[in-house]
Amino acid sequence: NAGVTQTPKFRVLKTGQSMTLLCAQDMNHEYMYWYRQDPGMGLRLIHYSVGEGTTAKGEVPDGYNVSRLKKQNFLLGLESAAPSQTSVYFCASRPDRDGQETQYFGPGTRLLVL
């Protein structure tokens, strides 16, 4: 049982490049989330999903797209990376029966956009 895993762990992009961050969970959780963490700020919700095939916007969705084609995977895409998207990205998941606070987090992906 690996829990929540994120790929890659670290990436450097040039402005305008695209990339996809992968989040995978093996706990059969319904809900999945993408957050970003920036210096001096708390985690901010980018997008989330309440089940396979569904996605919804969070607090800071601009510049990102997501997909949940399979229940265990939640992909975060950057179509045209900008320096403002330099951040640490966290994925999380939780089962439907538990409250919002019982989220299982991945180890994070560090993204640097030059």
Add this chain to the structure above:
Amino acid sequence: GDSVTQMEGPVTLSEEAFLTINCTYTATGYPSLFWYVQYPGEGLQLLLKATKADDKGSNKGFEATYRKETTSFHLEKGSVQVSDSAVYFCALRAGGGNKLTFGTGTQLKVEL
């Protein structure tokens, strides 16, 4: 809107010292309050929670009391260990809401 304010770190302590990490909040209604811990190289984990005023959450020797009158939820531990070195996040969920609001995190370093 809802917000959480934590003391800035890093906080550096010697082993067996007493720990306090301050957390205050602003929220509508009656929020639930949480502390998360992030160990090096890992994701956040829920450490403890309190869902109503005067509740005390506790886990692994850590405690925090929900103080409505001071809108605070300070994290305390009587005797820290090197293994407690981590980043600690205070967070809230506004009453009836489905969104978590996080503080900025406080890094704790415990030295021998």
